[in-house]
Amino acid sequence: MAADVRQAFLGSFFHTPTYGSFEYLEDALIEVDAGGVIARVVREDDPRHDELVRAYHDSGVLVELGQGRYGLPGFVDLHVHACQWPQAGIALDEPLDRWLLERTFPLESKFADVEFARTVYGDLVRQLLARGTTTVVYFGSAHLDATVELARACVDAGQRGLVGKTVMDDPTANPDYYRDASPRKAVEETAQLIREVEAMRPDAPQGVWPVITPRFIPSCTDEVLRGLGNLAAEHDAYVQSHCNEGQWEHDTVLARFGKEDPYALRDFGLLREHSIMAHCTFLTPDEGALFAQVGAGIAHCPISNAYFASSVLPVKRLREQGVRIGLGTDISGGFSPNMYDDIRQAVMASRMLETGVDAQRPEPERGSGDARISVVEALYLATAGGAEALGLPVGTFEPGRAFDLQVVDTCLPYADLTGFGVFDAPEDRLARILYLSTPENIRQVYVQGRRVIEK
Incomplete structure (x- = not known):
């Protein structure tokens, strides 16, 4: 657990570091420093992942996106x-x-x-x-x-x-x-x-x-x-x-x-x-x-x-x-x-x-x-x-970028984006979010690590 990390976010995230393709960070841990900048992205298969999740949870700085919720860049x-x-x-x-x-x-x-x-x-x-x-x-x-x-x-x-x-x-x-x-x-x-x-x-x-x-x-x-x-x-x-x-x-x-x-x-x-x-x-x-x-x-x-x-x-x-x-x-x-x-x-x-x-x-x-x-x-x-x-360091979930996040809930009544479990590959989940999301699906928004919207 890094000393300069002020918040850690646990969940599944979509972003596009490269034009033409997306990256799905499933059950990833994103560490954010005191300046609201991404310090590190710890993937699920990283040997340190579970230990870090427990440590951040015990210290009270872990934010969990929750079941059926996905993070996209602002x-x-x-x-x-x-x-x-x-x-x-x-x-x-x-x-x-x-x-x-x-x-x-x-x-x-x-x-x-x-x-x-x-x-x-x-x-x-x-x-x-x-x-x-x-x-x-x-x-x-x-x-x-x-x-x-x-x-x-x-x-x-x-x-x-x-x-x-x-x-x-x-x-x-x-x-x-x-x-x-x-x-x-x-x-x-x-x-x-x-x-x-x-x-x-x-x-x-x-x-x-x-x-x-x-x-x-x-x-x-x-x-x-x-x-x-x-x-x-x-x-x-x-x-x-x-x-x-x-x-x-x-x-x-x-x-x-x-x-x-x-x-x-x-x-x-x-x-x-x-x-x-x-x-x-x-x-x-x-x-x-x-x-x-x-x-x-x-x-x-x-x-x-x-x-x-x-x-x-x-x-x-x-x-x-x-x-x-x-x-x-x-x-x-x-x-x-x-x-x-x-x-x-x-x-x-x-x-x-x-x-x-x-x-x-x-x-x-x-x-x-x-x-x-x-x-x-x-x-x-x-x-x-x-x-x-x-020329700004925003737009993706990569170290050194500002942590700007929108949390999309796909399990809302009257705004359900789950697709009933059919066609549930990551690319299908992302497509449903992009084509079907309403403002109601966006539950939280963070800018530079600070939560500015809570619905």
Whole structure:
């Protein structure tokens, strides 16, 4: 029994240390140190296993998952518009321009009210934690004070948060009632956010980071994009934006600069190591190579892509190019705060990309071919893939990684996932969890070794 171990967790765990396969740790003992980091994983067949279990039990630090319960890593959600939470599920049948101008911008402008922001953000963070999401990359509104409250909500609830104030300064592209006053003001407030979020770190052992956040190129002037790129280089900060989300954005950037979105972002210093670019469905092979070269990541948002991107991200091709990819719910262009829904949709979208959807076209012309991903690969994207994109030691149950855990109970009345003992191999158990779990099945959630949800 190691002296630096503060907790030990006994149970069966699924994780994906390698893309394309899963590892089942049956009746394993995971030792967690005082910093909430995994110190050691002791497998059932290890000669020390039973003795260590007894020792941790006798010392009062053993946590047993229980019969029919399985541990999965906490999810990493790479793309959430926190200020759109009140409209999740609303108006998704409207065209993007109406959705933004009549719904989204008026809603986001309400976050000038800090009390309103505090209420909404506190609820959203708790809701995501309750669904097993332990790390989130957030777009805030264009308001500095409200975005500081978003970071504080993450700190208070124990969620690992990466938080940005949305920058949208171009007076020709944004409504007068909701935009940054000037490029200079937008850069100054982003710098202030960096200082204020970094000051919260002593109170956030799980981690909290500022993110430089131009909404997307069409909403920003050249001056602000250049200023934000300089700020990213100065602070070696995270960057997030939208890139090649749909035909309109792609065509608008090309007409403005004579080059596609990724190259424009790169030239402003905004496509770099640990930049997280949402959607990217129009990326060509050359642009995928650029992402891999600079170390930028993609937030794949398969649900919102169905509504607003009019295209499917070629995950398999981009992964083979070495691009870092995770999943994003994209609240509220994506209606669901549940990453399980994104796992399922990522698989379905890849199948539709491969085979095509229009039966009136000849079969050879119908789909792209060789594009499908498995549900296990989608789980990797939701955990280790997001961690890889962020460069954070989370997403798997390996020594040196933060202990982020969601405990899934498969034996609940009205939410039974046991399958009646039929098809009970580990891969079958995992598939049922990924395809059939509801929020009710998630009973506990831990972040950095600290329990933050108990149902």
